[in-house]
Amino acid sequence: MERNEQxxxxxxxxxxxxxxxxxLQRMNAGYAAFPGLAQASLPEARRIAETVRAQWVQGGPxxxxxxxxxxxxxxxxxxxxxPQHGDASLPALVYLHGGGWTMFSIDTHxxxxxxxxxxxxxxxxxxxxSLSPEVKFPxxxxxxxxxxxxxxxxxxxxxxxxxxxAVGGDxxxxxxxxxxxxxxxxxxxxxxxxxxxNYGAYSDRPTPSCTRYDGPDYMLEVEEMHRFWLNYLRDDxxxxxxxxxxxxxxxxxxxxxxxxxAECDILADGNQAMAxxxxxxGCTVQAHTYAGATHSFLEAMSISTLxxxxxxxxSAWLKERxxx
Numbered sequence: 192m193e194r195n196e197q198x199x200x201x202x203x204x205x206x207x208x209x210x211x212x213x214x215l216q217r218m219n220a221g222y223a224a225f226p227g228l229a230q231a232s233l234p235e236a237r238r239i240a241e242t243v244r245a246q247w248v249q250g251g252p253x254x255x256x257x258x259x260x261x262x263x264x265x266x267x268x269x270x271x272x273x274p275q276h277g278d279a280s281l282p283a284l285v286y287l288h289g290g291g292w293t294m295f296s297i298d299t300h301x302x303x304x305x306x307x308x309x310x311x312x313x314x315x316x317x318x319x320x321s322l323s324p325e326v327k328f329p330x331x332x333x334x335x336x337x338x339x340x341x342x343x344x345x346x347x348x349x350x351x352x353x354x355x356x357a358v359g360g361d362x363x364x365x366x367x368x369x370x371x372x373x374x375x376x377x378x379x380x381x382x383x384x385x386x387x388x389n390y391g392a393y394s395d396r397p398t399p400s401c402t403r404y405d406g407p408d409y410m411l412e413v414e415e416m417h418r419f420w421l422n423y424l425r426d427d428x429x430x431x432x433x434x435x436x437x438x439x440x441x442x443x444x445x446x447x448x449x450x451x452x453a454e455c456d457i458l459a460d461g462n463q464a465m466a467x468x469x470x471x472x473g474c475t476v477q478a479h480t481y482a483g484a485t486h487s488f489l490e491a492m493s494i495s496t497l498x499x500x501x502x503x504x505x506s507a508w509l510k511e512r513x514x515x
Contacts, residue, residue, distance in 0.1 A: 208483030214491035252309030268319035282355030282513035289362030291419025310506035357385035365391025393438035398460035442472035453484035
């Protein structure tokens with residue numbers, strides 16, 4: 192988890208955007224109110240994380256309708272956020288929240304998803320996939336593709352145009368987004384129309400950004416990410432599976448992609464590598480590196496100009512891709 196101390200290096204020269212720095216400080220202060228977090232059980236740690244992040248979910252666009260269902264063969268819980276009244280079918284973004292496959296929920300990311308719905312004029316389908324380590328790879332991936340298949344069969348009943356679907360997510364959710372399209376392609380099913388990928392975790396291999404942006408001055412730390420991979424994977428053999436590590440997959444035939452890359456993130460190099468790998472595979476790619484942004488910076492949209500610019504960039508791209 193984030194820590195509450197600031198290093199002397201950051202005090203001398205802080206490369207994080209000032210508004211994003213305020214977001215980090217407030218987030219860290221929230222965690223500091225729970226001094227037993229380091230020794231807490233995983234269910235308690237999740238409860239604390241939900242509490243700390245609650246302030247960042249407030250406000251934002253009001254939805255015309257919000258519907259929760261359990262769908263598909265895996266009975267996965269979804270939340271359909273519809274920004275507009277009326278009977279017209281809307282394109283949809285299937286969204287996978289971050290949290291290292293271990294933390295967070297569709298509640299911690301509710302405002303982020305409502306922002307996409309409101310700004311892009313699309314329905315957003317939030318996927319409450321099963322968390323690790325209670326379940327391991329590939330369960331969350333199976334649930335993701337199952338939801339997409341369910342939408343193709345039943346989306347029209349809920350005002351969704353199944354011919355205009357995108358998939359997206361942040362961090363672990365971006366991993367699941369790319370892997371879901373690989374899985375669909377491998378099973379002979381069509382991929383969706385677009386991928387929205389926010390500071391994703393695509394490989395566990397160390398890169399220079401892992402060293403440069405590690406530590407308590409930034410949002411995500413190397414040791415924390417290491418624990419997330421251990422929680423998600425069944426054993427080391429999964430590290431060779433491209434559905435777990437999509438950076439190392441054959442990416443041909445995948446949908447056009449928008450990548451939001453946070454400059455001050457241990458995952459920054461991996462995101463740049465994913466953008467290039469997609470281009471090399473013949474995919475249409477729009478990648479934006481946001482200077483001064485850290486991991487999770489999009490959640491700061493209530494106070495951050497940078498987060499709002501990134502949301503506007505992605506929403507405009509999504510609207511164009513889906514014809515919203």
